[in-house]
Protein backbone atom coordinates (compact mmCIF):
# COMPACT_ATOMS: atom_id res chain seq x y z
CA UNK A 354 0.00 0.00 0.00
CA UNK A 355 0.94 3.63 -0.32
CA UNK A 356 -0.82 6.60 1.17
CA UNK A 357 -0.39 10.29 1.64
CA UNK A 358 -0.83 11.13 5.33
CA UNK A 359 -3.08 14.01 4.32
CA UNK A 360 -5.50 11.51 2.73
CA UNK A 361 -5.57 8.96 5.57
CA UNK A 362 -4.29 5.38 5.92
CA UNK A 363 -7.59 3.51 5.95
CA UNK A 364 -6.20 1.03 8.50
CA UNK A 365 -7.75 0.30 11.90
CA UNK A 366 -4.87 2.16 13.61
CA UNK A 367 -2.30 4.71 12.44
CA UNK A 368 0.85 2.71 11.47
CA UNK A 369 3.29 5.65 11.66
CA UNK A 370 4.62 5.02 15.16
CA UNK A 371 4.77 1.27 14.49
CA UNK A 372 7.05 1.99 11.52
CA UNK A 373 9.35 4.32 13.43
CA UNK A 374 10.14 1.64 15.99
CA UNK A 375 11.61 0.55 18.29
CA UNK A 376 12.04 3.92 19.96
CA UNK A 377 14.06 4.29 23.15
CA UNK A 378 12.07 5.70 26.03
CA UNK A 379 13.31 8.80 27.79
CA UNK A 380 11.79 8.45 31.23
CA UNK A 381 12.04 12.08 32.24
CA UNK A 382 12.20 13.15 35.87
CA UNK A 383 11.98 16.79 36.88
CA UNK A 384 11.55 19.03 39.91
CA UNK A 385 9.40 22.14 39.49
CA UNK A 386 10.37 25.58 40.80
CA UNK A 387 8.25 25.02 43.92
CA UNK A 388 9.75 21.58 44.56
CA UNK A 389 7.06 19.36 43.00
CA UNK A 390 8.41 16.12 41.56
CA UNK A 391 7.44 14.63 38.23
CA UNK A 392 8.36 11.59 36.18
CA UNK A 393 6.88 10.58 32.79
CA UNK A 394 7.87 8.51 29.74
CA UNK A 395 8.63 10.04 26.34
CA UNK A 396 9.32 7.75 23.37
CA UNK A 397 9.87 10.69 21.07
CA UNK A 398 13.32 10.77 22.60
CA UNK A 399 16.88 10.20 21.54
CA UNK A 400 20.52 11.26 21.73
CA UNK A 401 21.84 13.42 18.93
CA UNK A 402 25.49 14.19 19.55
CA UNK A 403 28.43 13.05 21.66
CA UNK A 404 30.63 16.16 21.94
CA UNK A 405 28.78 17.36 23.86
CA UNK A 406 26.32 14.61 24.74
CA UNK A 407 22.96 16.10 23.72
CA UNK A 408 19.55 14.48 24.17
CA UNK A 409 15.99 15.58 23.37
CA UNK A 410 12.42 14.61 24.07
CA UNK A 411 9.30 15.86 22.35
CA UNK A 412 6.11 16.63 24.27
CA UNK A 413 2.74 16.95 22.66
CA UNK A 414 1.75 20.22 24.34
CA UNK A 415 2.88 21.91 27.49
CA UNK A 416 3.13 18.83 29.68
CA UNK A 417 4.51 18.99 33.22
CA UNK A 418 7.92 17.69 32.12
CA UNK A 419 8.27 20.66 29.75
CA UNK A 420 7.03 23.19 32.28
CA UNK A 421 9.33 21.91 35.05
CA UNK A 422 12.37 21.61 32.77
CA UNK A 423 11.79 25.17 31.59
CA UNK A 424 11.33 26.48 35.15
CA UNK A 425 14.51 24.94 36.54
CA UNK A 426 16.65 24.29 33.46
CA UNK A 427 17.20 20.68 34.49
CA UNK A 428 15.89 17.18 33.87
CA UNK A 429 17.07 13.60 34.25
CA UNK A 430 16.62 10.77 31.74
CA UNK A 431 16.10 7.40 33.40
CA UNK A 432 16.74 4.27 31.37
CA UNK A 433 13.75 1.93 31.55
CA UNK A 434 15.01 -1.55 32.32
CA UNK A 435 12.69 -4.54 31.90
CA UNK A 436 12.10 -4.69 35.66
CA UNK A 437 10.72 -1.13 35.69
CA UNK A 438 8.44 -1.40 32.62
CA UNK A 439 5.19 -1.54 34.60
CA UNK A 440 6.08 1.43 36.78
CA UNK A 441 7.17 3.37 33.69
CA UNK A 442 3.74 2.79 32.18
CA UNK A 443 2.05 3.85 35.42
CA UNK A 444 3.88 7.18 35.32
CA UNK A 445 2.18 8.02 32.00
CA UNK A 446 -1.02 8.67 33.95
CA UNK A 447 -2.53 12.08 33.33
CA UNK A 448 -2.24 13.12 36.97
CA UNK A 449 -2.91 16.62 38.32
CA UNK A 450 0.26 18.72 38.42
CA UNK A 451 0.51 18.52 42.22
CA UNK A 452 0.63 14.71 42.12
CA UNK A 453 4.06 13.12 42.01
CA UNK A 454 4.09 10.12 39.71
CA UNK A 455 6.93 8.80 41.88
CA UNK A 456 4.31 8.26 44.62
CA UNK A 457 1.60 7.15 42.22
CA UNK A 458 3.80 4.44 40.68
CA UNK A 459 5.50 3.42 43.94
CA UNK A 460 8.90 4.66 42.82
CA UNK A 461 11.65 6.02 45.04
CA UNK A 462 13.17 9.37 44.01
CA UNK A 463 16.94 9.23 44.40
CA UNK A 464 18.99 12.40 44.81
CA UNK A 465 20.91 13.35 41.70
CA UNK A 466 24.54 14.52 41.95
CA UNK A 467 24.58 17.68 39.86
CA UNK A 468 20.94 18.69 39.37
CA UNK A 469 18.04 19.24 41.77
CA UNK A 470 15.71 16.94 39.81
CA UNK A 471 15.73 13.46 41.37
CA UNK A 472 16.06 10.27 39.38
CA UNK A 473 14.40 6.87 39.61
CA UNK A 474 16.11 4.63 42.17
CA UNK A 475 16.87 1.30 40.53
CA UNK A 476 17.11 2.61 36.96
CA UNK A 477 19.97 0.78 35.21
CA UNK A 478 21.38 4.13 34.02
CA UNK A 479 20.54 7.81 34.40
CA UNK A 480 21.56 10.90 32.45
CA UNK A 481 21.57 14.13 34.46
CA UNK A 482 20.84 16.95 32.00
CA UNK A 483 20.84 20.74 31.86
CA UNK A 484 18.39 22.34 29.45
CA UNK A 485 19.91 23.86 26.32
CA UNK A 486 16.91 24.71 24.10
CA UNK A 487 13.17 24.25 23.75
CA UNK A 488 12.24 24.12 20.07
CA UNK A 489 8.79 24.59 18.54
CA UNK A 490 9.06 22.74 15.19
CA UNK A 491 6.82 23.46 12.20
CA UNK A 492 5.56 21.33 9.29
CA UNK A 493 5.88 22.12 5.59
CA UNK A 494 3.07 24.64 5.83
CA UNK A 495 5.01 26.60 8.42
CA UNK A 496 2.46 25.79 11.13
CA UNK A 497 3.67 24.79 14.61
CA UNK A 498 3.37 20.99 15.03
CA UNK A 499 2.03 21.44 18.55
CA UNK A 500 5.06 19.85 20.17
CA UNK A 501 7.88 21.18 22.31
CA UNK A 502 11.26 19.59 21.71
CA UNK A 503 13.18 19.85 24.95
CA UNK A 504 16.92 19.51 24.46
CA UNK A 505 19.60 19.18 27.08
CA UNK A 506 23.26 18.48 27.61
CA UNK A 507 24.18 15.47 29.71
CA UNK A 508 26.32 16.69 32.60
CA UNK A 509 26.41 13.51 34.68
CA UNK A 510 25.85 9.81 34.08
CA UNK A 511 24.98 7.09 36.59
CA UNK A 512 25.41 3.43 35.70
CA UNK A 513 24.33 0.60 37.95
CA UNK A 514 27.60 -1.32 38.39
CA UNK A 515 25.68 -4.60 38.03
CA UNK A 516 24.97 -3.65 34.39
CA UNK A 517 28.66 -3.52 33.52
CA UNK A 518 30.22 -6.65 32.09
CA UNK A 519 33.97 -6.33 31.48
CA UNK A 520 33.44 -2.58 31.35
CA UNK A 521 30.68 -2.79 28.71
CA UNK A 522 27.09 -1.78 29.40
CA UNK A 523 25.09 -5.00 29.10
CA UNK A 524 21.78 -4.25 27.29
CA UNK A 525 20.54 -7.78 27.86
CA UNK A 526 21.05 -7.54 31.60
CA UNK A 527 19.34 -4.14 31.73
CA UNK A 528 16.67 -5.28 29.27
CA UNK A 529 16.32 -1.78 27.76
CA UNK A 530 12.62 -1.24 27.07
CA UNK A 531 11.60 0.35 23.77
CA UNK A 532 8.27 1.57 22.41
CA UNK A 533 6.88 -0.13 19.34
CA UNK A 534 3.52 0.87 17.87
CA UNK A 535 0.01 0.35 19.23
CA UNK A 536 0.25 -1.09 22.78
CA UNK A 537 3.44 -2.99 22.07
CA UNK A 538 6.89 -2.80 23.66
CA UNK A 539 10.15 -4.65 23.24
CA UNK A 540 12.87 -5.34 25.80
CA UNK A 541 16.37 -6.15 24.63
CA UNK A 542 16.99 -9.84 25.22
CA UNK A 543 19.19 -10.76 22.26
CA UNK A 544 21.83 -8.77 20.44
CA UNK A 545 24.20 -9.37 17.57
CA UNK A 546 27.39 -7.57 16.64
CA UNK A 547 28.73 -6.34 13.32
CA UNK A 548 32.05 -4.66 12.71
CA UNK A 549 31.76 -1.56 10.55
CA UNK A 550 33.63 -2.24 7.27
CA UNK A 551 36.58 -0.16 6.12
CA UNK A 552 36.66 0.80 2.45
CA UNK A 553 38.69 -1.71 0.37
CA UNK A 554 38.63 -4.40 3.05
CA UNK A 555 36.24 -6.78 1.24
CA UNK A 556 33.15 -8.45 2.68
CA UNK A 557 32.09 -7.36 6.17
CA UNK A 558 31.93 -10.00 8.86
CA UNK A 559 28.75 -12.07 9.24
CA UNK A 560 26.51 -11.02 12.16
CA UNK A 561 27.56 -12.81 15.33
CA UNK A 562 24.94 -14.17 17.75
CA UNK A 563 26.44 -12.59 20.85
CA UNK A 564 28.13 -9.29 21.26
CA UNK A 565 31.95 -9.30 21.40
CA UNK A 566 33.70 -6.17 22.72
CA UNK A 567 32.68 -3.09 20.78
Ligand SMILES: Cc1cc2nc3c(=O)[nH]c(=O)nc-3n(C[C@H](O)[C@H](O)[C@H](O)COP(=O)(O)O)c2cc1C
Nearest residue numbers: 393394395396397411412413416417418445446447
Ligand atom coordinates in the same frame (compact mmCIF):
# COMPACT_ATOMS: atom_id res chain seq x y z
C1 LIG B 1 5.79 4.52 26.52
C2 LIG B 1 5.18 5.88 26.45
C3 LIG B 1 5.76 6.84 25.64
C4 LIG B 1 5.23 8.13 25.57
N1 LIG B 1 5.83 9.04 24.75
C5 LIG B 1 5.34 10.30 24.69
C6 LIG B 1 5.98 11.27 23.87
O1 LIG B 1 6.98 11.00 23.20
N2 LIG B 1 5.46 12.52 23.84
C7 LIG B 1 4.37 12.87 24.59
O2 LIG B 1 3.92 14.02 24.53
N3 LIG B 1 3.75 11.97 25.40
C8 LIG B 1 4.21 10.71 25.48
N4 LIG B 1 3.61 9.78 26.28
C9 LIG B 1 2.50 10.22 27.14
C10 LIG B 1 3.03 10.94 28.40
O3 LIG B 1 3.88 10.08 29.16
C11 LIG B 1 1.84 11.37 29.28
O4 LIG B 1 1.09 12.36 28.59
C12 LIG B 1 2.26 11.90 30.63
O5 LIG B 1 1.10 12.11 31.44
C13 LIG B 1 3.01 13.21 30.55
O6 LIG B 1 3.40 13.52 31.85
P1 LIG B 1 3.84 14.95 32.35
O7 LIG B 1 2.70 15.92 32.06
O8 LIG B 1 4.03 14.70 33.80
O9 LIG B 1 5.11 15.34 31.64
C14 LIG B 1 4.08 8.47 26.34
C15 LIG B 1 3.49 7.49 27.16
C16 LIG B 1 4.03 6.21 27.20
C17 LIG B 1 3.39 5.17 28.07
